[in-house]
Amino acid sequence: MSNSPAQDTLAQDFVAFAVESKVLRFGEFKTKAGRLSPYFFNAGLFDDGAKLGRLAEFYARRLVASGLQFDMLFGPAYKGITLAAAVSIELARLGQNKPFAYNRKEAKDHGEGGTLVGAPVQGRVLIIDDVISAGTSVRESIEMIRAAGATPCGVTIALDRQEKATANGQDASESAVQQVQGQYGLPVVAIATLADLMGFLDVQSDAALVAARPAVQAYRQRYGV
Numbered sequence: 001m002s003n004s005p006a007q008d009t010l011a012q013d014f015v016a017f018a019v020e021s022k023v024l025r026f027g028e029f030k031t032k033a034g035r036l037s038p039y040f041f042n043a044g045l046f047d048d049g050a051k052l053g054r055l056a057e058f059y060a061r062r063l064v065a066s067g068l069q070f071d072m073l074f075g076p077a078y079k080g081i082t083l084a085a086a087v088s089i090e091l092a093r094l095g096q097n098k099p100f101a102y103n104r105k106e107a108k109d110h111g112e113g114g115t116l117v118g119a120p121v122q123g124r125v126l127i128i129d130d131v132i133s134a135g136t137s138v139r140e141s142i143e144m145i146r147a148a149g150a151t152p153c154g155v156t157i158a159l160d161r162q163e164k165a166t167a168n169g170q171d172a173s174e175s176a177v178q179q180v181q182g183q184y185g186l187p188v189v190a191i192a193t194l195a196d197l198m199g200f201l202d203v204q205s206d207a208a209l210v211a212a213r214p215a216v217q218a219y220r221q222r223y224g225v
Contacts, residue, residue: 010065011196014058014158019209021051024159024197026212032133033166035223038215039197041159043079043130055158056086058191059128060094063087063156066189070153071123073100074145076137083128084118103144121148127155132176132188134165142184152186159197160190163223175225194220 018024022045029040046055075084084100091098099119106115127141132155142152157177165172165179172179177188198220201213 008196008199010058010061011192012200014192015197015200017054017058018159018192019200021046023051026208026216034169035219038212038219041131041161043083043158052082052086053090056083056090059083059087059156059158060090060096062189062191063091063126064094064096066187068126068154068156068187068189069124070098070126072098072119072121072125074121074125074127074141075100075102076127076129076141077103077105080127080129080137080141083130087128103141116144116148121145121150123150124153125150126153128157129155130158131161132157132180135176135180138180138184142186152184154187154189155180156189158191160188160193162194162220162225164225171223173225178225194224 015024018041023042025040025042026038027040029037031037043055046052073084073088075081081102084102088098088100101116101118101121104115104117121144125145127138127145129137132138138155145152160175160177162175162177165174165176174182177190180186181188194216198213198216201209201216204210204213
């Protein structure tokens with residue numbers, strides 16, 4: 001989905017917030033794919049009420065602006081659980097009260113049992129996560145949603161890294177986000193992208209951020225889609 005100018009402002013504000021919260025850091029970090037990335041985004045560090053509330057606000061505003069129609073949120077364990085709960089609170093505050101559900105990693109054999117927790121999984125279900133790295137949690141979520149008789153209708157994430165996925169140690173031609181869109185025909189709505197991060201770095205005067213830009217640009221040229 002393309003960003004309108006208003007959404008670009010939202011993306012820039014989000015990147016600034018992530019940097020300020022030290023959730024988005026610059027340096028040298030090894031990714032799951034074994035690449036040395038000049039930046040690292042760790043949504044687990046939105047770890048207090050104020051930061052989580054602002055994060056939920058960014059998700060909710062992006063979703064409302066996207067026009068994507070959905071009946072409920074589904075958060076894959078573990079990060080998606082907190083995200084689904086927080087974003088459902090913010091959507092309700094904006095007048096869109098949506099139920100949410102999530103999965104357990106291990107099936108429970110007592111009480112209500114099963115692996116799904118929360119509202120009944122039904123209708124058009126939007127999957128919420130922080131990033132799509134290999135697409136594994138999205139695939140698993142799609143299977144659980146379909147098994148419950150519901151319809152996956154899209155995915156929303158905080159940051160689209162816009163870099164080539166890997167398969168068997170080889171770089172693919174598409175990103176993990178593009179693969180999810182292509183394989184499942186699902187729209188992916190991101191609060192911000194690597195392009196937005198570059199746009200943010202382009203206008204910074206802080207020495208550390210100015211110094212980070214060439215490495216991020218080089219990484220994008222090598223691995224970007």
